[in-house]
Amino acid sequence: MTVSHSAMPLLEVRDLQTHFPTQGGVVRAVDGVSFTLGRGEIMGLVGESGSGKSQTGYSIMGLVDKPGRIVGGSIRLGGEELVGKSEREWQSIRGRRIAMIFQDPMMTLNPVLQIATQMTEAVLAHRRVSRAQALEEAHDALVRVGIPSPGERLRCYPHQLSGGMRQRVVIAIALLNKPELFIADEPTTALDVTIQGQILYEMQKLTRETGASLIWITHDMAVVAALAQRICVMRRGRIVEQGAVGDILHAPQHPYTRGLMDSIPSRNPRGQRLRTMPDLDGAAGAAA
Ligand SMILES: Nc1ncnc2c1ncn2[C@@H]1O[C@H](COP(=O)(O)OP(=O)(O)O)[C@@H](O)[C@H]1O
Ligand SMILES: [Mg+2]
Numbered sequence: 267m268t269v270s271h272s273a274m275p276l277l278e279v280r281d282l283q284t285h286f287p288t289q290g291g292v293v294r295a296v297d298g299v300s301f302t303l304g305r306g307e308i309m310g311l312v313g314e315s316g317s318g319k320s321q322t323g324y325s326i327m328g329l330v331d332k333p334g335r336i337v338g339g340s341i342r343l344g345g346e347e348l349v350g351k352s353e354r355e356w357q358s359i360r361g362r363r364i365a366m367i368f369q370d371p372m373m374t375l376n377p378v379l380q381i382a383t384q385m386t387e388a389v390l391a392h393r394r395v396s397r398a399q400a401l402e403e404a405h406d407a408l409v410r411v412g413i414p415s416p417g418e419r420l421r422c423y424p425h426q427l428s429g430g431m432r433q434r435v436v437i438a439i440a441l442l443n444k445p446e447l448f449i450a451d452e453p454t455t456a457l458d459v460t461i462q463g464q465i466l467y468e469m470q471k472l473t474r475e476t477g478a479s480l481i482w483i484t485h486d487m488a489v490v491a492a493l494a495q496r497i498c499v500m501r502r503g504r505i506v507e508q509g510a511v512g513d514i515l516h517a518p519q520h521p522y523t524r525g526l527m528d529s530i531p532s533r534n535p536r537g538q539r540l541r542t543m544p545d546l547d548g549a550a551g552a553a554a
Pocket of ligand 2 (some may be wrong): 316320
């Protein structure tokens, strides 16, 4: 049963452990992670590549690839335990109560279907509404993520859109069923700085408007400095430091956090638009 009262945090993760048995031994991708997330709160989950950020997100979505699995701990959403749910139960949670936005929009988009088809099906998978109603909601969602001429875009196939537009469509799909929690896994890393800044700004606005919470996964401290209220710093499957953005930016306690901070060319005061973006991978350049 879902217990829901506002004093309770939306998400409580306790001592989460997600392991992968391999020939070389057990990989402890997530090795005892604990944090809580309030309703409407934006949390940055930061750490270098391989620190366990994505597997933390996948665990919360019930998307850990076999032979990996959650071997211990608890994930409570609105008080309801998610660890141990069946795949069928996960399917009713995913996309409906928790929506994930991946780095590569093509993880979400089907290349051979028009945007309209994909979006209406995302609605109809979870709710009994007419196709016309679903299409109208799809149109509205495209408007909300700042897509110009949404009617035209609905008729497009993914390859007819730029990288920035594709990622906006994915965010619009995530919005469709009004989830309580968004998990965004480096969704702007491949985009150019201007578009990245726009998308961050819009995600902030959307969480404010919807009251949803957001976990923003990134290797880039500058991104969370501009976006989040709270930061969890991950290293080797563990959270080594967590706290309010201001506290961590001004007085990082852990040497590893200080190292991540030093990779920010110019520190962005909280709430300010992103100015810097290290580690562009050359995939930038797709126009908005
Ligand atoms: N399918 C898998 N099999 C074995 N190890 C994996 C698998 N997926 C991820 N890992 C390991 O789990 C650790 C955390 O990975 P990940 O969560 O993807 O890190 P991040 O997102 O922080 O870059 C890494 O050491 C990675 O090699
Ligand atoms: Mg990752």
